[in-house]
Amino acid sequence: MSFWEYVGTRHTQLLADTYQHASVVFQCMVLATLLGMLIGVATYRSEWAGSLATTSTATILTIPSLALIGLLIPIVGLGVPPTVIALTLYGLLPVVRNAIVGLRGVDPALVDAAKGIGMSRAARLLRVELPLAWPPILTGIRVATQMLMGIAAIAAFASGPGLGNEIFRGIASLGSANSLNQVLAGTVGIVILALLFDAAYVLIGRLTISRGIRA
Amino acid sequence: MTPRGSGDGAGPGGGRAPDGHGVEGLAHLDDADMAERETASGEAPLRAPAAGARRISWQKWTFMPAFLVAALLATWLWFRGARLDSIAHQAVDNGKVWLALRQHIQLTAVSTFFVLIIAIPLGIALTRARLRRATPFAMAVANLGQAVPALGLLVLLVIWLGIGARSAIVGMVIYAVLPVLANTIAGLRGIDPTLTEAARGIGMSPMGVLRKVELPLAVPLILAGVRTALVLNVGTATLATFGGGGGLGDLISAGIITQRMPVLILGSVLTVALALLVEWLASLAELLLRPRGLEGTN
Numbered sequence: 001m002s003f004w005e006y007v008g009t010r011h012t013q014l015l016a017d018t019y020q021h022a023s024v025v026f027q028c029m030v031l032a033t034l035l036g037m038l039i040g041v042a043t044y045r046s047e048w049a050g051s052l053a054t055t056s057t058a059t060i061l062t063i064p065s066l067a068l069i070g071l072l073i074p075i076v077g078l079g080v081p082p083t084v085i086a087l088t089l090y091g092l093l094p095v096v097r098n099a100i101v102g103l104r105g106v107d108p109a110l111v112d113a114a115k116g117i118g119m120s121r122a123a124r125l126l127r128v129e130l131p132l133a134w135p136p137i138l139t140g141i142r143v144a145t146q147m148l149m150g151i152a153a154i155a156a157f158a159s160g161p162g163l164g165n166e167i168f169r170g171i172a173s174l175g176s177a178n179s180l181n182q183v184l185a186g187t188v189g190i191v192i193l194a195l196l197f198d199a200a201y202v203l204i205g206r207l208t209i210s211r212g213i214r215a
Numbered sequence: 216m217t218p219r220g221s222g223d224g225a226g227p228g229g230g231r232a233p234d235g236h237g238v239e240g241l242a243h244l245d246d247a248d249m250a251e252r253e254t255a256s257g258e259a260p261l262r263a264p265a266a267g268a269r270r271i272s273w274q275k276w277t278f279m280p281a282f283l284v285a286a287l288l289a290t291w292l293w294f295r296g297a298r299l300d301s302i303a304h305q306a307v308d309n310g311k312v313w314l315a316l317r318q319h320i321q322l323t324a325v326s327t328f329f330v331l332i333i334a335i336p337l338g339i340a341l342t343r344a345r346l347r348r349a350t351p352f353a354m355a356v357a358n359l360g361q362a363v364p365a366l367g368l369l370v371l372l373v374i375w376l377g378i379g380a381r382s383a384i385v386g387m388v389i390y391a392v393l394p395v396l397a398n399t400i401a402g403l404r405g406i407d408p409t410l411t412e413a414a415r416g417i418g419m420s421p422m423g424v425l426r427k428v429e430l431p432l433a434v435p436l437i438l439a440g441v442r443t444a445l446v447l448n449v450g451t452a453t454l455a456t457f458g459g460g461g462g463l464g465d466l467i468s469a470g471i472i473t474q475r476m477p478v479l480i481l482g483s484v485l486t487v488a489l490a491l492l493v494e495w496l497a498s499l500a501e502l503l504l505r506p507r508g509l510e511g512t513n
Contacts, residue, residue: 062494063487064450070467070483074476150364154454158471167367170374171457180374187367194362 006181014166018189021162025148025197028084032091033141039092040099040137041125050100057093065090065151069158083152083160090151091144098140102133131210138209142201149194153186163189279495283488290484294477303475306466316485318461322380322452323445323493326387330444334392335437338399339425350400357393365390365451373458383452383460391447395440402436403429431506438504442497449490463489 007014039057043049060068065086072082106129114128156164166186170179299307341350369386376382406429414428415421430437456464463486470479 059491062446062490064453064490066450066453066464066467067483067486067490070470070479071487073471074480078471146361149362150366153364153366157468164364164366167364167370168457171370174374174378180371183367183370183374187364187371190364190367191362198362 001177001181003181003184006178007185010185014185014189017161017163017166017186018193021149021152021164021190022193022197024080024083024087024161025145025152025193028087028148029091029141029145031084031088032144033095033137035088036092036095036140037099037130037137039096040103041130044100044103050104054093054097054100057096060089061093065154066157069155073158078159080161082158083155086155087148087152091148094140094144094147095137096140098136099133102136103129105136106132132213135205135209135213138201138205142198145197145201146194149190149197153190163193276499279491283492286484287488290481294481297477299477300475302473303478306469306473306475306478307481312466312481312485315461315463315465315482316489318380318455318465319449319452319463319486319489322383322387322455322460322462323448326384326391326448326452327441327444329384329388330391330395330448331441333388334395334440334444335399337392338396338403339430341396341400342403343421350404354397354400357397360390360393363390366454366457369451369454369458378459380455380460382458383455383462386458387448387451387455390451391444394447395444398436398440398443399433402433402440405436406432434504434506435501438501442494442501445493445497446490449486449493453486 001009039053043053068089069082069086072085076082076085110128110132111124114124119127152160152162153164153167156162156168163186166189167183170182170184170186173179173182337353340346341353365386368390369383372382372386372389376385410432411424411428414424419427452460452462453464453467455462456468463482466478466482467486470476470482
């Protein structure tokens with residue numbers, strides 16, 4: 001069976017897996033972005049809290065994903081819970097780090113000016129600092145999403161959802177006629193998803209980066 | 216990926232790694248690492264800069280090994296007390312744990328060696344005047360390569376080249392070459408052009424400029440690339456088990472498939488400890504091998 005025939009006959013299964021893959025990565029990324037920005041906002045002013053946040057999230061990123069999932073299984077069981085926890089943890093680092101770098105990089109004179117025209121602390125953060133720090137944060141989100149695409153494939157080994165299942169079905173039937181098609185379909189699907197997400201981020205950048213700082 | 220990655224990433228994730236491990240992300244990882252180091256050296260501002268040139272805050276550098284020893288000891292004590300049935304015994308008896316650990320280290324060392332001898336010369340070649348037009352192309356390929364999942368790449372190579380450690384190593388090399396290459400190119404391109412012009416002006420040959428000016432200045436970024444490669448490879452080596460390549464992934468997958476939690480936890484803890492140890496050693500090397508002339512700049 002050629003690859004295209006395989007894709008033709010299995011397209012319902014493949015589309016379902018693709019949808020689940022995209023959905024789990026998207027949801028975990030939303031969670032990681034919210035948590036990461038909260039951590040960034042809470043720690044960027046203090047030297048040691050900021051470096052504690054980046055060091056600890058960097059340590060999580062050093063841990064191989066299969067091992068982290070392996071440590072989560074005895075605690076939360078198989079399936080969706082270890083997948084979501086692992087993906088969210090791995091998604092945190094680039095967001096936290098870029099949020100701290102971005103917020104610290106905001107020109108103090110601008111924050112001072114905002115204070116001078118009577119803006120409250122929250123207004124300064126929401127209307128001056130965060131919009132200025134948004135481009136690096138968005139870059140962090142982009143990098144994290146691409147990374148999560150590959151990690152989500154590995155999470156399928158712990159019965160997680162998504163295209164990784166297609167790859168593991170191929171591994172299970174290694175040597176059979178369809179194994180190459182299955183692995184190829186899973187891998188190509190993930191690459192396509194990663195590129196689509198990347199394109200979406202370019203679009204989001206166009207729409208959300210404040211007009212004043214757009215290059 | 217990472218980190219790196221890590222990454223990154225990087226990894227290294229972050230990373231790609233992580234790692235993660237996108238290329239842009241790795242640049243950010245390095246920024247923050249340098250900021251971290253600045254704070255580390257800022258703890259004793261009164262000492263003369265010459266005397267404290269290689270100052271390393273010892274708490275920072277002894278914390279990780281102490282933590283790892285404690286974690287490994289606790290796991291070992293717990294594992295000895297855990298009740299193992301025959302299936303669990305089959306997974307860990309006859310020195311299988313040591314074998315897996317040794318295979319893992321071998322996979323990581325061999326693939327990192329190949330990554331370095333491919334990526335660094337290639338990075339140097341791509342920044343020479345004659346090939347400079349190919350640089351954006353190489354960077355685009357490196358960025359695109361980040362989108363390919365490590366698992367899919369590895370399994371495709373297993374189908375193509377057959378089961379075993381060789382396919383795993385080829386996959387790991389391909390996966391880690393791209394971030395290291397991107398790091399090397401970025402390092403060499405980031406060098407102030409007035410410096411290379413000055414070197415040429417005093418009559419240095421192109422080879423002399425490369426050896427005496429460009430490479431020493433790019434050492435920090437190249438070393439960051441080495442660390443990225445090591446961290447990425449320790450992580451990717453866990454996936455070698457899916458292609459019969461051995462390594463600590465064997466213990467993890469045996470634990471998951473047979474539902475034997477002690478085996479799973481032992482495999483995972485050993486993998487995590489190895490990854491953290493490798494990262495620690497690499498960042499130590501990064502700090503000690505930095506050229507003395509660059510100490511002041513960072």
